[in-house]
Amino acid sequence: MSKYKLGLEYAKEQDQNDELSHYRNQFHIPKNKHGHELIYMTGNSLGLQPKSTKSYINQELEDWAKLGVEGHLEAKNPWLPYHEFLTESMANVVGAKPIEVIVMNTLTANLHFMMVSFYKPTKTRYKILIESDAFPSDKYAVESQLRHHGIDDKEGLILWKPRKNEELLRYEDLEAILETQGDEIALIMIGGVNYYTGQYFDLKRITELGHKNNCIVGFDCAHGAGNVELNLHDSGADFAVWCTYKYLNSGPGSLAGAFVHERHAYDKNLNRFTGWWSHNKQTRFNMRDEFDVLPGAEGWQLSNPPILSMAAIKASLDMFNEVGINKLNDKSKKLTGYFEFLLKQLGEDTIKIITPNNSEERGCQLSIQVKNANKNLHNKLTEAGVISDWREPDVIRCAPVPFYNSFQDVYNLVEKLKAILNE
Structure with missing residues (x-):
């Protein structure tokens, strides 16, 4: 019997019980032209920007403006x-x-x-x-x-x-x-x-x-x-x-x-x-x-x-x-395991996951092959608001990153994929 359950309520419940869920608010999540958050699954290619990044960089810009070369020793965080x-x-x-x-x-x-x-x-x-x-x-x-x-x-x-x-x-x-x-x-x-x-x-x-x-x-x-x-x-x-x-x-x-x-x-x-x-x-x-x-x-x-x-x-x-890499890793295993569980509901005649199913032999990325699919499927996913990653010849890579992806992200992604496959 699986430790995961189907349905949106389960995903919401997991997010409520997730002690790291508040970190999502500390990142800029890309939005579509209507202002809705995209489902961002490409942290394996480019991670999202922490909201704090701007102030960290601004600190150095200000010190450079005020101090010039003296910033090497006198900046708040000396450059030397x-x-x-x-x-x-x-x-x-x-x-x-x-x-x-x-x-x-x-x-x-x-x-x-x-x-x-x-x-x-x-x-x-x-x-x-x-x-x-x-x-x-x-x-x-x-x-x-x-x-x-x-x-x-x-x-x-x-x-x-x-x-x-x-x-x-x-x-x-x-x-x-x-x-x-x-x-x-x-x-x-x-x-x-x-x-x-x-x-x-x-x-x-x-x-x-x-x-x-x-x-x-x-x-x-x-x-x-x-x-x-x-x-x-x-x-x-x-x-x-x-x-x-x-x-x-x-x-x-x-x-x-x-x-x-x-x-x-x-x-x-x-x-x-x-x-x-x-x-x-x-x-x-x-x-x-x-x-x-x-x-x-x-x-x-x-x-x-x-x-x-x-x-x-x-x-x-x-x-x-x-947070510590251990806690992130624990959430990663749960989140990726849940993703794998939902994908398997689509049937092994439709979806093949080529990433190892042993959680000790993978990180948060799952590489998915969809039977008889080409890059059009990836393009349709993109149009549906999912930012994933296509790799030739036939793999879609998705990485639910524990810092900013939620169980609901994973649920919504699989629902969108299901809808496209059923077209």
Whole structure:
């Protein structure tokens, strides 16, 4: 017997009993031209704006206007150490120690900086393993790293593929690859949560497998940060990167994050690209000293922090700090489970959910295939006031985000989908 029930009353009741429901009012929900709120289900692509964001950014604009360069030390939130105001909160979100985390650059730039340090090909061990349907940006980045080292990007790339007629990846197949080719693989670089299927990988299991075969292991957590409990420190991964504009609600193209495990924190011999912000803070402004790298993830930061983007990240992280990723994760499981329950009422001959049905193996995204449907279905959903996400060839991605989506959102979405399918 299901723990969920049908009907609008049940959805309303769940919202009334939800201790996080008031956070919805702290976000700007997009509206249609008649002023009615849209059902926004694309936090996996771009998170909504917290209402507090404007005041956080305005604070910095005012300090810049009043203080000019003096704002580096005299602003309400001094700009010189501004990135440090984000470190602890971000570490909590991704399950890391503060020394392991830095907010800087953008996602793919961070991935390249990590590979400069951690992809160390030799004549015999030079291959990179990624999932076959990795986000294109990851594939392009690792291929370019292979070429940069004079390696053929097709020969040097190993793909972990799903089995025939399956969508999800199996760990047995990864084990088989490592058994036969493990001594040729220098780096395993997997998307922590796959963008297409929504499959959340067991980071610890993959890391242990990789390390057993002497491979470096890194993750792109763009679809995981702020969505699932990543526990990056405990996973043992060598590095990870993520963006902040999806589940971390920091605005389009905002800064990204990077994690470097603390066992690498004091290794000054790690090859890396450097800049003055990775140099010892005590002597940074002496200007003529030899480079002296900072310990931890800060040792990968090149430039002074872009304050306006960081202010938007701070607005969101302060909310994450208030609630905690555990509570958000608990609500996420209930909300996504309810979504799955309602979709299954439409019949498995109509709807196929390709995301794992085990709540430990997914975040809040469900990827839906509708039989005999094409992009027209997605267009009709959009016209009906549902903002979802179409991915070729035939998947609609919906992410009921625990911060601002409600049980009623989920109920209304499925009702609209049902009406379109019954046309």
